[in-house]
Amino acid sequence: MVQTYTSPIRVYKTPFEFVMAAYEKRFPTCKMIPIFVGSEITSEITSEDKAVTVIERRCKLNVDAPYLLRKIAGVEFVYFIQKNTLDRRRRTLVIEAWNESFASRLVIRETCKYSVHPDNDDWTCFEQDAHLEIKSFFGFENAVEKLAIKQYMANIVKGKEVIDYYIQELIDEGVTHIPRFVPTGITEDSALDQSGIEDEITLSSLNHMALGATASSMTMDKRIHRDSLYKLDADYIHRCLGDLDPVEESRIVELKxxxxxxxxxxxxxxxxxxxxxxxxxxxxxxxxxxxxRSLIWRKQHQIDRLLKSWHPPDVLKTFFPGGWMDGYDDGGRPVFVLRLGNLDVKGVLRSIGVDGMLKLAITICEEGLVKCEEATRVQQRPVSYWACIFDLEGLSMRHLWRPGLKVLYRIIEVFEANYPETMGRVFLVRCPRVFPILWTLVSPFIDENTRKKFIIYGGEDHQQPEGGLTEYLDGKSIPKFLGGDAECGFPEGGIIPRSHYLPDDLAEMESGIDSISINSESLYQSVSLVKDSYHEVPVIVHDAGTVITYDFDVCKGDCIFTVLFTTSAVKIPSSTPPASPALQTSISVIHPDLKLKEVIRPIPCSDGSSEQGTHVADKAGTYILQWKGVDPTASTAVHSQFSFDFGLTSPPKCKVMYHYDILTQDEFRGSLSSVQSFSSLSMA
Structure with missing residues (x-):
């Protein structure tokens, strides 16, 4: 097993020479680091001009390891070799350390570097990389790995404290300035100029030896530029990303x-x-x-341009009951409010299509990212999440429309894959009795970590002084319709008139436009009926208590729907096309010996109707879902007595799009008992 760690850059707002003086005070022992028992210098070499010194030490550590592990290893102390290369002219210190103990069983290598800050000559940067490879360790490889990670994290945190401590100790001793290195016979100012010239000459020579003066110079510049891009300042991480432990800091540097x-x-x-x-x-x-995968998705669908290129249709500006509030929650998060109970799901989907609904949801997510960045700048602290308030008053079975749920599942899928860890808190307010059904359908598609962030209020519980919304949001951030003081700049919602609906051919095309959309036709079947013709679907139920759920839309024309039952088996030739005359005839005509019983009374359905329902089968047998086409003008006396078409015009057709499921009692969780038990789910 191999582990690598790359720490962000830590900045000391102190000159390099001062930091070096503080660093030397750590040896031979350091009272700030108890496990550092002692060290001895094994070799020391200094250049003739005194600019470069290389010191090698053998360090003795009392590692905080379990007693059993020490006993098996047969050691009380662990030894490391540390090689320090101090270049006073270039103002750098490179520290290389590796383990001497157990070198054949595990490899620990660490490289640290102190250097001058690129933007401020009087500041010092510190960088640290570590490599851990465990080959074998008496069967305790996992324990040793955890121990090494723990020790590494502790060393990083303690390392900066140690230097800060000794810097302050130097100041307390009256040391305020340590001059830079000056070769014999050269002033400090000229030494700075000479150092820059030597650096330039050395870099030029190295480039010339590698690839030629011009080409390799460009390569070196690119490498330096590349390295500077992924290096992160520890202060920047704390200020803009939050409090991360050393391993988490290392991971983000590694990914970048x-x-x-x-x-x-x-x-x-x-x-x-x-x-x-x-x-x-x-x-x-x-x-x-x-x-x-997310970056490919963003490029494929040009998500980065979406906020500028996509403009919400007028129907959304008039009927979409959601938007961003002006204030923040108690964590400084932006707040988005949606009056889901007032949202006409079918109307929105029929008006803007699947593609429009997905673009609307993605636009909200992109706006949330922008608002988090703005909140970070305004509040001078990292804000990575936003909060959502869903007002569910008015939620009913019409919101459980299958195509709408299918789109919702796709939106959740897109959200989980491309906007992870953006939802800080979700308030579900004024949940009605039908809420458990919706939650049962939707919750399996939501990540477990996200589900933990939901706070659910039934009835008017959100207005309670303790545990209510005011515990998490200021009154100025709570909409007036929820008892707050905030004005909402978005519509109240309501039923969308059919005049806004897309044409039928466009709506059908929208159902499967590309990979970002959903092919609802894969779930629903369509059938056309003329006057007095039937479409019937036999459903065989083997066990009493099985639940039959049905959901259909009358896209055009009128029909009558009912459910019939017989104890006999019914077969319809599967090879017969749906539009053939055989299937336009009632099963009672095809099988006159059957004794059919109505288990659901006939339901008249007009153009645009949507019906959802369930039937609990109390007996085993065959249940028949039946749709019968009717003439919408046949009931008028005028038409029955004075018809002038003489059969020259085609009879009106009814188009039905339907879907059904057969569920066991365990699978069907949206039962009456779960709805009635919702009162116990209300929580603050």
């Missing part, structure tokens, strides 16, 4: 470095990278895989 070397497109923001790492438990391989 990989992207800089392999990804030729624009690199996402550091906050964006952090979200994908969090979603995969800071596993770089899994986070990188998830991120790369």
């Amino acid at each position: 470095q990989w992207l800089q070397e392999h990804h030729k497109e624009k690199i996402p923001s550091d906050a964006h990278l952090l979200r994908f790492l969090r979603a995969r438990g800071f596993n770089v391989e899994k986070g990188r895989e998830m991120l790369c």
Whole structure:
């Protein structure tokens, strides 16, 4: 097993020479690091001009390892070799350390570097890389790995504290300035100029030896530029990304470095990278895989241009009951509000299509990312998440329309894959009795970590002084319709008039436009009926208690729907096309010996109707879903007595799109008992 760690750059706002003086005070022992028992210098070499010194030490560590592990290893102390190369002219210190103990069983290598800050000559940067490879360790490989990670994290945190401590100790001793290195016979100012000239000459010589003066100079510049892009300042991480432990810091630096070397497109923001790492438990391989798939998706559908290129249709500006509030929650998160109970799901889908609904959802997510960046700048603290309030008052079975749920599943899928770790808190407010059904259908598609962020209120519980919305949001951020003071700049919602609907041919085309959309025809079947013709679907039920669910839309014309039952087996030739005359005839005509019984009374359905329902089969047998086409003008006396078409015009047709499921009682969770038990789910 191999582990690597790359720490972000840590900055000391102190000159390099002062930091070096503080660093030397750590030896031969360090009271700030108890496990550092002692050290001895094994070799020391200094150049003739005193500019470069190389010191090698043998360090003795009292590792905080379990007693059993020490007993098996047969040691009380662990020895490391440390090689320090101090270049006073270039103002750098390179520290290389590796383990002497158990070198054949595990390899620990660490490289640290102190150097001058590129933007401020009086500041000092510190970088640290580590490599751990465990070959074998008496069967305790996992324990040793955890111990090494724990020790590494502790060393990083303690390392900066130690230097800060000794810097302050020097100041307390009256030391305020340590001059830079000056070769004999040269003033300090001229030494700075000479150092710059020597650096330039040395770099030019190295480039000339490698690839030729011009070409290799460009290569070196690119490498330096590339390295500077992925290096992150620890102060920047704390200020813009939050409090991360050393391993988490290392993972984001590692991911950014990989992207800089392999990804030729624009690199996402550091906050964006952090979200994908969090979603995969800071596993770089899994986070990188998830991120790369998302980057391909964004490029394929030009998501980066969506906020500028896509403008919500007028129907959304008039009827979509959702938008961003002006304030923040108690965590500084932007707040999005949606009056889901007032949303005409079918109307929106029929008016803007699947593609429009997906673009609407993605636009909201993109706006959320922008608002998080704005909140980070305004509040001077990292804001990575946003909050959502879903007002469910008015939620009913019409919101459980199957095509709408199918689109919702796709939206959740897109959200989970491309916007991980963006939802900080979700409030479900004024949940009605039908809510458990919707939650049962939707919750399996939501990531477990996201589900933990849901806060559910039934009735008026959200207005309670303790545990209500005011515990999480200021009154100015709570909409007036929920008892707050905030004005909402978005519509109240309502039923969308059919005049806004897309034409039938366009709506059908929208159902499967591309990979970003959903092919609802794969779920629903369509059938056309003329006057007095039938379409019947036999459903064989083997066990009493089985639940039959049905959902259909009358896209055109009128029909009558009912459910029939017989104890006899019914077969309809599967080879007969749906539009053939055989299937336009009632089963009672094809099989006159059957004794059919109505288990659901006939339901008249007109153009545009949508019906959803369930039937619990109390007996085993064959249940028949029946649709009968009717003439919408046949009931008028005028038409029955004075018809002038004489059969020259084609009879009106009824088009029905339907879907049904057969579920066991365990599978069907949206039962009456679960609805009635919702009162016990209300929580603050």
